[in-house]
Amino acid sequence: MTIYVDADACPVKDEIIRVGERHQTEMLFVCDGGLRRPNSQWARLVIVEGKLDAADDWIADHIGAGDVFVTADIPLADRCIKAGAIGIDPRGKLWTQDNIGASLATRNLMTDLRETGAVTSGAKPFGPKDRSSFLDGMERVMRAAAAKKA
Template sequence: MTKKNYQIFVDADACPVKSEILHIASSLQFDVTFVASYAHVSTNNFGGKWIYVDSNKEEVDMYIMNHSKRHDIVITQDIGLASLLLAKEMIVISPRGRQFVEETIGLALNMRYLSAKERRKGHHSKGPSPFSNEDRRNFSMNFEKILSNLEGE
């Protein structure tokens, strides 16, 4: 399988590593498709292919689910979407550089459920830590490693 058979999709609405994705993917000659809702149309020209979908809650996720295939790469922070994509044998990585895998996605889904249950009771946590330069470096390192491994297949 050549790298042309792999497609990279980005859940772009709140993705903080768009420029890193483009830089790494273009250096290894992978194409990138950013998927965002019309509510997040940007005047910044990041490059890559951009697809805009309706602003309904799950439209970006549905587009990625319906247009991606086995072995594609998706960048998303949505754990629910990640679990569905893993079932399709896709590579899923978060903007912080965490690769989602079958062995741990169940635990992540359970933790998400428990957190939502606590929020409904009125107990709010601090939420995720602010996105840091360390997160950016971690993403870049792991994303480049994933693409390099695919390139070597």
């Protein structure tokens, strides 16, 4: 099992490292540059250059069944789920086969509404409650991934 992190704008990198170290699990922080190497023997920084979604493509190309992913990117979450991985977003929302379709549809609708000017607000600011929800959810994801591997 490996934890893949869509790291460019991830607000829970430190929490991922804590959980990954506790579970002694390899972590790959994938980005397009500008991040420092995570300070953990279990973590590696993967810098992917190229087109806009190069980091997403790299994750989708390397992730597999039983792996774990952390991303707020709904299309990437969909690709990872299709590869058999288990995931969570930085606010603690579990990505599942049951909810990814609705999440994609909502994302696409909101994109269309923003383009027409009907919606101008974005997500609420990330806060301590989100961080706590993430940690709780990440532990559940790690247990589920371990059970899936067994």
